[in-house]
Amino acid sequence: MSQLIAPHGGHLVDLLVPEAERDALKHEAAGLPGWDLSPRQLCDLELLMTGAFSPLQGFLGRADYESVCRDLRLADGQLWPMPITLDVSSEFADKVAGAPRIALRDPEGVTLAVLEIADRWQPDREAEAQAVFGTTDRLHAGVSWLLDKAGPVYLGGRIRGLTLPPHYDFRHLRLTPREVRAQFDKRGWRRVVAFQTRNPMHRAHLELTFRAAQIAEANLLIHPSVGMTKPGDIDHYTRVRCYEKLIAHYPEQTSMLSLLHLAMRMGGPREALWHAIIRKNHGCSHFIVGRDHAGPGNGADGQPFYGPYEAQELVALHQQELGIQMVPFQEMLYVQERAQYAPADEIRPGETVLNISGTELRRRLHEGLDIPEWFTYPEVVSELRRTHPARHKQGFTVFFTGLSGAGKSTLANALMVRLLELGTRPVTLLDGDVVRKHLSSELGFSREHRNLNVQRIGFVASEITKNGGIAICAPIAPYAEARRQVREMIAQYGLFVETHIATPLEVCEERDRKGLYALARAGKLKEFTGISDPYETPESPELRIDTSEMNPDEAVQRIVLKLESLGLIRPRD
Template identity: 50%
Template sequence: MSSERAAELKAAARDFISLDLNPRQLCDLEMLATGAFSPLTGFMGRADYEQVCSSMRLADGTLWPVPVTLNVPLATAERLAAGQKVALRDIEGTMIAVLTVAEIWRPDKVREAEALYGTSKPTHPEANYLLNVAGEACVAGTIEVVELSARHDFLSFRGAPAALRAAFQAAGTHLVLAYQTHKAMHRAHVEFTRNIARAHNAHLLIQGVVGKKDLGETTHYARARALRAVLDRYPPDGARLNLLDLSTRQCGPRATLWHAIINKNYGCTHFVVGHDHHDLGEYADGAPVYGRFQGLELAARHEHELGVRLVPMRNLIYEEDHPEHFLVGRTSQRHVSVPDGHSPFGRPERGHEIAQWFSYPAVLRQIVPPRQQQGITLFFTGLSGSGKSTVAQVLVAKLMEVSSRPVTLLDGDVVRKHLSSELGFSREHRDLNILRLGYVSSLIASHGGIVICAPIAPYAQTRAQVRGMIEQHGIFIEVYIATPISMCETRDRKGLYARARAGLIKNFTGVSDPYEAPTAAEIAIDTSNISPQQAADDILAYLFAGGLIEPPADAADAGHVAPEAQAAPRTQRPEAEPRPAR
């Protein structure tokens, strides 16, 4: 856009309706403006949207698997009309672009969720965003970009598609292998990409995804520093890092196809695909959300049309006799298999113990703070009357006594009152309440705080979802207060159980609604025969033993249980050993 046209739009903007874009919409707008979403030049209208949902193609037949829409609240949509101009602004109010409205329409969000994510349940975070956060109406039209949001970080690693294509052409680079990641790269990732780039005689482009979904995300700084730290592990001029402001959708197979198209727009001729590319991980029952290799299989069916060669991410083998490198091949007794480059000893981002050969010190310094500086979430779960709130309150006091770290208590009843007062007690609303609790906890953990949550949280799948959300930022410890329901009823000062058994309270957990007891909680305590103080001491001892909290020198004199005297809770579920703190 010319400076004259930009000045003209800025002057006229005082008469435009303004729309403040959220972080995801800002990312989408930047990807549209820079050509990363080519052939798209603007947010989708109804015809493209419906075809993409049903057949992964635009209305003109072009392959495109993911809807890119500008969702707005109904109240905003009702103020708009075709031909009207809308100022699209960032969170600071700066006008980024002007949209001339061509179409206002209502999406079928349930159908979209089923098409993209295979579910319309809120336990899938992207489905939850679509159904419960994204606006009910969509606006499409011509976009004129005035000025993109200013970037202040890692400027040398932010290249637009046209700029990268020009740089590759100027360097005489004809083959470019894209490795896209939203995580740090460790030794296995580096070994694989270095070897596969050499095998294809290609230049490596590391596409580090840093696009935000919400205002609370700040973790891209550590990831970007960690990615920068591996560049010297490649031959000179053999690899390039680029930070991609893509707000991912975590839609598994469709995401694989989408990312291949995006990377082609950056000049890439080859694209690395993992066995679970942009899968969410595993549900509570251990099953992958989308299934292994589904993304690769879908993209492979369109490989010729894509014009990009797909390179499967292979399992790598660490050979003890040759610790200086990884191998691709069969295992033996002196081999350790590393599927897709992830550590068999756990995720370092989650605080697990890390084998010396797994990564590089320069990478780990960026992504793994000392254990005693990592955010901790103690997530209590149990029946009403089991003692969760009481033990949690005692634990807060004991933690404040021995540590200067900030401690936040999120009690189930208090959160219901202040954060989820509009919600009822259907399964859907209970899930949403717990997911909100998990989101707040993840923010606290991301800043190194300690948060104690004490909801009922009756459903295993939702608890697993919260675990995954929080473990991106810190350590998650599930504390199951395993007090039997008979004891809970004897403590029922409010008479809730009696009213529930009389049919006066519907959907009451443990009576008319199920409680899915944890089978592998880190800590399990039955408060039937121990005091809240003893229970809190058990949890504190677990934190001491795991090196998560430094015990005071006078712990014994102060009445606290020393870690060497008691390294685990005194009461555990017999069928499940507690897992080590993550």
């Protein structure tokens, strides 16, 4: 394992084995137990192998992990604020107990690297969340991932890299730290200020970055994260097209765009410190830290997880040893009287400030409303509208859930006909019984199999939603966790309208045309929802309908009115 010394940013750890050794390592890896990397782990492995995470030489072992969580430092004292860990299932951990090495594979089964296992342990993930993010509130995206999605066992050790994960998009912009440094040398750039973003850039961002470059007397690297960001963020394809449009508005030969395949943790102050180290490794001399850097929004108490300038304070605290200089910035606001942007602390008494928040921008996109030129450039708006059309043109999912006999299939079929009459989008009905026949015929009715069936329905619905269609789902879906997973799966593409058919159990039994409830009461039908297996009532669905209190036409009309109120259909469509 070698270290490369470059004129920008100091040492880069190189975890790719020399080419002459790769065939032998590939042959060895073919006989090793293999772990299929998650999307987040793929991001981490790529940045480990390219040296973006220097000085790390692999996934953290236990001593480094505990030191990072406690002190923002590796066990040897080097500054490093974010745990980079390989989480695996208990089953896999037991399978490889005692194994010295495992192969790390991409989703297609290609071995990317070999991990030399040095540590194996079960972390206290709630303690990790509290230490790293300062909270255990699952509304924090990083906490939610850690507590609900991460595997229970961590494996730590050195990485021996074979090949980087392949990318087929924007290849000319996907530069490793060494390649970015080489570009700086080629252009003669010695002072470079980096700008981190996970959102589209607008005129306020242009003004902020232009001013920061002037203050630092430096050139500019626009360095957006295009790995995993916050759920609900605009997809990176749209964002990169927006960046390419925006960069044309900077003076020639002053700015450069490169993509960073980073899985963000939304860790606020710690994340800002981490981002600064990553940009130092790319050869930058300065790094912009703005207001609420990498903030995840508000918690369950309605308050932001971090103060607006906590990130700047933490970076400033470690400024001397960072090896990169922070350029702090306040929020940029448009001053109507000046017809220009200014930092928040430079607004004069009596001046009219105009601003469009991210929430307001999404509302205007969803409703097809005007977005003024003072906020962003027309060509950027055009790109956003291409992939984020008005809500009445987007796909969505109506997800019925309720007991057998509650009326889900009846309402789903009636709603499908009403939406087909409108003719605005393709409509697909995913009825529970029909899906079991065609997609899940091998499944039983255990909790695990029920959840798997619901996940399959959710996956198909997400594809329909993503492609602008309407999915109507009508499974029983008795478990809250499975419904939550489906909501997350679909919400990244369009609205998820959970509709609880809350017909009482006794009414469902009276309607029991198939005699299923009688069989369940007699003990002849096991694991029957509502009798021998629980139904977890939705706490806050978008709609709750009791079909014992209204006929199908009235119920469907109520659903249609709800879809109209959400902007998904128009009254005259």
